[in-house]
Amino acid sequence: DQQVKQNSPSLSVQEGRISILNCDYTNSMFDYFLWYKKYPAEGPTFLISISSIKDKNEDGRFTVFLNKSAKHLSLHIVPSQPGDSAVYFCAATKPFTGGGNKLTFGTGTQLKVEL
Amino acid sequence: EAEVAQSPRYKITEKSQAVAFWCDPISGHATLYWYRQILGQGPELLVQFQDESVVDDSQLPKDRFSAERLKGVDSTLKIQPAELGDSAMYLCASSRALGGTQYFGPGTRLLVL
Numbered sequence: 001d002q003q004v005k006q007n008s009p010s011l012s013v014q015e016g017r018i019s020i021l022n023c024d025y026t027n028s029m030f031d032y033f034l035w036y037k038k039y040p041a042e043g044p045t046f047l048i049s050i051s052s053i054k055d056k057n058e059d060g061r062f063t064v065f066l067n068k069s070a071k072h073l074s075l076h077i078v079p080s081q082p083g084d085s086a087v088y089f090c091a092a093t094k095p096f097t098g099g100g101n102k103l104t105f106g107t108g109t110q111l112k113v114e115l
Numbered sequence: 116e117a118e119v120a121q122s123p124r125y126k127i128t129e130k131s132q133a134v135a136f137w138c139d140p141i142s143g144h145a146t147l148y149w150y151r152q153i154l155g156q157g158p159e160l161l162v163q164f165q166d167e168s169v170v171d172d173s174q175l176p177k178d179r180f181s182a183e184r185l186k187g188v189d190s191t192l193k194i195q196p197a198e199l200g201d202s203a204m205y206l207c208a209s210s211r212a213l214g215g216t217q218y219f220g221p222g223t224r225l226l227v228l
Contacts, residue, residue, distance in 0.1 A: 004157070034216070043119070043206050043219035044158070089157050101214050102148070102171060105157025 003027045004092050006106035013113050019077040021109050023090030026071065030092040034103065035064060035075045038087045048075070080113045117141040119220030121207050127226045133195035136223045140209030148217060149182055149192050152204040164190060165213055197227045
């Protein structure tokens with residue numbers, strides 16, 4: 001049962017344009033969401049996060065939007081740069097109740113930013 | 116910037132052999148996680164430690180996998196015996212505390228022949 005879904009395995013965008021990566025989740029208990037970026041042969045790098053009490057969080061060129069009613073979040077990268085080319089993972093976690101706080105990841109979206 | 120260290124970066128082994136992976140979390144991080152990432156999928160948690168105690172090992176195949184963090188700092192994940200299906204990237208992550216942002220190491224890529 002895939003609780004976090006990234007339905008687009010790949011996305012290609014021109015340099016300078018906006019990249020929009022999407023993520024859907026099914027578990028209404030999730031209350032914190034994160035985006036990680038992963039280059040080949042490296043571990044995931046934390047990018048940005050958002051709490052379920054917010055609908056938007058911005059950090060430089062990266063903005064994450066959360067629509068709780070639709071159980072959907074998206075990552076916007078503006079402007080896109082060639083160095084942004086990587087696999088982007090959406091992840092979610094439930095409220096910590098003492099039993100651990102594992103991240104549940106989506107399957108990733110490969111972003112390619114072309115010159 | 117402090118990083119999570121992992122070794123080895125790559126490991127090739129034959130099935131039925133034993134393998135071990137090592138992780139050194141960011142200094143001061145009390146929580147340590149081991150994830151497994153199969154090609155084309157997202158990472159999945161195997162085990163989580165808070166200091167030296169296991170918090171969650173519900174997804175760890177305990178018949179062949181073991182993990183320890185004896186002094187609450189670095190950690191070792193072992194597989195014995197390795198099977199073909201264990202070929203994957205093994206990622207270690209750490210956070211300052213339970214519920215904190217998790218920072219990942221570079222991973223160990225395991226190939227079982």
